Amino acid sequence: MQKITEQAGPYRHLERQTTEELLTNINREDQKVALAVERCIPALTALVEDIVPRMQRGGRIFYTGAGTSGRLGVLDASECPPTFGVPPGWVVGLIAGGDRALRHPVEAAEDATDRGWQDLEAHGINDRDILIGIAASGTTPYVIGGLRAARERGILTACITCNPGAPVTEHADHPIVAVVGPEVVTGSTRMKSGTAQKLILNMISTATMIRLGRVKDNRMVDMQLSNAKLVDRGTKMIVESLGIDYAEAERRLLLRGSVRAVLEAG
Structure with missing residues (x-):
């Protein structure tokens, strides 16, 4: 060959x-x-x-x-x-x-x-x-x-x-x-x-x-929140999707553990 x-x-x-x-x-x-x-x-x-x-x-x-x-x-x-x-x-x-x-x-x-x-x-x-x-x-x-x-x-x-x-x-x-x-x-x-x-x-x-549904729109909604950069990224996704302020978005993210969970809870 x-x-x-x-x-x-x-x-x-x-x-x-x-x-x-x-x-x-x-x-x-x-x-x-x-x-x-x-x-x-x-x-x-x-x-x-x-x-x-x-x-x-x-x-x-x-x-x-x-x-x-x-x-x-x-x-x-x-x-x-x-x-x-x-x-x-x-x-x-x-x-x-x-x-x-x-x-x-x-x-x-x-x-x-x-x-x-x-x-x-x-x-x-x-x-x-x-x-x-x-x-x-x-x-x-x-x-x-x-x-x-x-x-x-x-x-x-x-x-x-x-x-x-x-x-x-x-x-x-x-x-x-x-x-x-x-x-x-x-x-x-x-x-x-x-x-x-x-x-x-x-x-x-x-x-x-x-x-398999692991992405919503073009966002990594199931990503692991393993560092400050990813927490910030997830928080901004929630701000954009739900129209709430950054601090509240971050609180919900840390409480629920994933962007998907926050968005599904509304």
């Missing part, structure tokens, strides 16, 4: 370029990412519309990946509870090598084909759940092994990759393929490929949570 993600970058002799030239070229390549993701919207639409009814029946989203891909999945999963006020178990991010791999490379962890399913099994994954494998190259054994085992057990599967025809797509009911082209630094998929994956994860989780 010809891996686009491993093809030579479009700019040569980077070490001879000025700082401005380097930044300009990186930015020029980054501008291609959103267009590549735009071409994935039909496939993403089908995926989200399959996810929502499963989650309404108690299903969960699992992300699995290695390296940058795994870190991005863990990041998206970890941001769902504070943003949408959902339990931590609604969206689960797993990375090859475990939590240590979030900060430190774990040698050969991504090459352990069986480990992908073992990690999922430890979380009690079942046929109500959704598994999304993230692999820029589309060849990561940890991800492929997990997807293959999940699909054999009737679990809905999807993948996010940047290589058309990659092996990972063969094990996904919903293959999401964002073709961003070669990287400025050849093979450094933390760059355009990683950016595409982050955009796609944002789209999947945000659209899903909106469809």
Whole structure:
């Protein structure tokens, strides 16, 4: 298979370029990412519309990946509870090598084909759940092994990759393929490929949570009030929605614990 993600970058002799030239070229390549993701919207639409009814029946989203891909999945999963006020178990991010791999490379962890399913099994994954494998190259054994085992057990599967025809797509009911082209630094998929994956994860989780009713108008009415900034944000939402003064809005928010609860109480 010809891996686009491993093809030579479009700019040569980077070490001879000025700082401005380097930044300009990186930015020029980054501008291609959103267009590549735009071409994935039909496939993403089908995926989200399959996810929502499963989650309404108690299903969960699992992300699995290695390296940058795994870190991005863990990041998206970890941001769902504070943003949408959902339990931590609604969206689960797993990375090859475990939590240590979030900060430190774990040698050969991504090459352990069986480990992908073992990690999922430890979380009690079942046929109500959704598994999304993230692999820029589309060849990561940890991800492929997990997807293959999940699909054999009737679990809905999807993948996010940047290589058309990659092996990972063969094990996904919903293959999401964002073709961003070669990287400025050849093979450094933390760059355009990683950016595409982050955009796609944002789209999947945000659209899903909106469809599940976790957003009202365009506001995070279920967000966790975990710091002064978020209390202030929630208070201002209530001021705008109910037309009361700031102090009263803040009192009601702290009393009831969420913007939604205040708005529903009137």
